[in-house]
Amino acid sequence: MVLASLTGNLLTALAALCAVLILPVECQPKSNILVVPVDGSHWINMQVILKELHSRGHNLTVIRSRTTFYIPENSSFYTSIAVPGIEEEFNLAFYEEMVTRHIEFRRTGRFLRTLKQQWELGKLWSDGIDAMVGTMIAMFEDQEVMTMIRDTKFDMALVDPAMPTGVFLAHYFKLPIVYNVRWILMGDSHFTFAPSPLSYIPVTGSELTDQMDLSERVLNMVVYLIQCWQFRFILESSYRPVLERYFPPGTDLVSMVLSTDLWLVRADFVFEFPRPTMPNVVYIAGFQCRPSKPLPDDLEAFVQSSGEHGIVIMSLGTLIAALPKELTEAVAMVFAELPQKVIWRYVGERPSTLGNNTLLVDWFPQNDLLGHPKTRVFVAHGGTNGVYESIYHGVPILGLPFLNVLPI
Template sequence: MGTISRLCLLPLVVSVSLLMTSSVQGGKVLVFPVDGSHWVNMNLLIQTLHDRGHEITVVRTATSWYIKENAPHYHSITITLPEAIVIEDQDFFVTFLMRMIAIQRKGASLIGFLNFYWEMLSTLSKIHQQASLLAVEMFENKTLMQSLRDTHFDVVLLDPGLPAGVVVAHELKLPTIFNVRWVTSGEGHFVVAPSPTSYVPTSGYAASDKMTFVQRVLNLVHYVLNTCIDRFIVCPHYDKLVERYFGSAVNFYHLLQGADIWLMRVDFVLEFPRPTMPNIAYIGGFQCKPSKPLSSELEEFVQSSGEHGFILMSLGTLVKGLPLEITSEIAAAFAQIPQKVIWRHVGERPNNLGNNTLLVKWMPQNDLLGHPKIKAFVAHGGNNGIYESIYHGVPMICIPLLFDQFENVLRLEVRGAAKRVEVTKITQQNFLEAIQEVLHNPSYRTSIKRLSALHRDKPMHPLDTAVYWTEFLMRNKGASHLRTESYKMHWYAYYSVDVICFLFAVLLMLTAVVVGSLRFLCLRLCRRRKPKQA
């Protein structure tokens, strides 16, 4: 083979060598997921890990309704709890939404609101009390625990929204990797990275990073409230668990903060700039992918829209929680536009439904968002839908319903890529106006196209990033060199209160010495200058 031929093959050889050295042969991953929409994200990641030759074992509860016991890409360990975790009831969030809407529309009294808030905190406490029993059931099953030890897992992958898996990982002495956006106290950054409330909006408070004085006050109040709820409502259940099995020397919150790698489902295309840490890898939009061809029925319906195109609408399963009068107002607005509408809808059929609207119980959302005839996306502002919309460059009309959806929608609004409509104030007229504004004002499409270009302009797809860091942890048996130990410091040391007090004390002493010395010198000088009496 000639020199030129060898030189031409050199890049290929180097690339293959890099791929071979960066992979892990037959790693074993123990997974603790959270049910519901969180499982959609986790399932995609473990499917990809399985395709790369890794052996996946998923810990699930017997009452799980998303996480199946049998699947081709993972083995499962099913734990039977004394009672089902509340959020594993498919109607829990629907019922919660219905009550929230009723309170907002009718205007509850202060006592009524406080009663509802107290009930919500009680439910939150119950959820984590039930979730903590997962670890108890596992620890008390000596045969199961010995089997887990004998399997010699390489890493524990978990969703820390319900963090019982953190305690099990500590017992097995395994490195941990979080597939995370939310932890017990809210957004994950607030646990692992510096989060100044002066410009970092806290969980549950929809604000931008450019806050007024009043907004900064409210942001701090929300942060303190979140911290108190976490410390006094959530963590006591896990503190008892840790105390029971590891003694007082182990701190649950330190276990949570001590994860080796955080796979953060965030992209700074959407997120406001903020401090971060070296063990945080950003994988926002990792579920996004190019669209596939539609079924013949859907393609025929979409093509029938002609030059007007079509609008997609999905509020997930929570649409069952919307009163009929609200969905009927939405349907009436859709009936007045020339575009076709594909609406994922479960529950009671809305009134005023136009001939241009197709109701479906399920749809290939990603494939529809990537279709060239798509004009707009009506959604509730969930994380997955927003990133798919950004990926495909589709402007949005958003109807936030619960939790972080309000914050997600605000971020899109600030970037000029979405129009928000409040669910309790929806009328046929204002919803129609929102649709027409997004359709006919080119700034929305221009803004989302720019976000799409930024989101795609990466050296590596976010899913590949997630896989890389998971395998990195397997290869290196942890990533302690990327993890700060600051979380183990006392609060007064972390904020340098002790240093400030020490320096202030030294300053006071020096001031006292100087003042005392000057006073002494002045007194001596005055005595020397005092005239002698005759």
């Protein structure tokens, strides 16, 4: 039943998209869609929707950063427009340093740890928003780019609102908006589009569940108030120059974000804590899941060499390739003691404790490995794509929540 639900979510998403375009479910061809994705793992699932829309005759134009990590300039199913990006400010080393700080936080008690993590999130916003605002102003001032977008006469915008670029662009050109969303620039998307009573709905980053005693509810409220302060005095105020320069007087960020026509949420209500939702929300978690394909010959040979014990795979997502040295050595030592073979997505100095049973790779076909009959456990950071691919293939997850306050 779970597999049927996950595999049917892509069709549900496409039907919802067609409704926004005021078209029958078959989707008439030649609609022009402006696509504003977010880099990294978010791009992985956005591609699935784009390929399907292209196969149904739609014309897709992707706004990509000139310094993107993963979004190709040339593609068989979309054209692209390059705009200024912030990847030089937020390179992969930045995320690895951030993981190191969060690991240090986790050595303290929960209350203090939670406050430190929220402070770190605020610092991240403060460090990054100035760069983001600068790139957005540069984009709006690039007459060639803006003319190209205007002349294409788009019918709608498909946006990942974890970064605000697509929200601003769609409103500037007065386009209907569809979100492909799990996290949003303000945090958990549910807290943005639906009422969220703090008595039983844990705030992201609080590390709480829906069963809270009095002290936990106090902590939940404190985290919520901190996030409200961060949004009001860091996030919203920082984007004020963009709003005042390019939008009518009185335009505010929250109203812009909320005025989308449809939310395609990369979550499944079955696996969420009970909470209110809204009628213009479609849950599409796992729509990127698919049956596994054969592995490359060298990888298949390594997997088969595991015998009856099978394999363990480990990945911390597209942005975290390595851990701090002390932790890396400890993880490698534990892996060396396992009877299973291990495939570890890792970039960095080879750990001195690495066992002969562990293969280090800078990339692996995650979905195909999760679908392999010899895969026993997935060691992961808890990203949305990996979680639902594991559910789809029935593979247990050993979670390493190093980035539990960030939108991944």
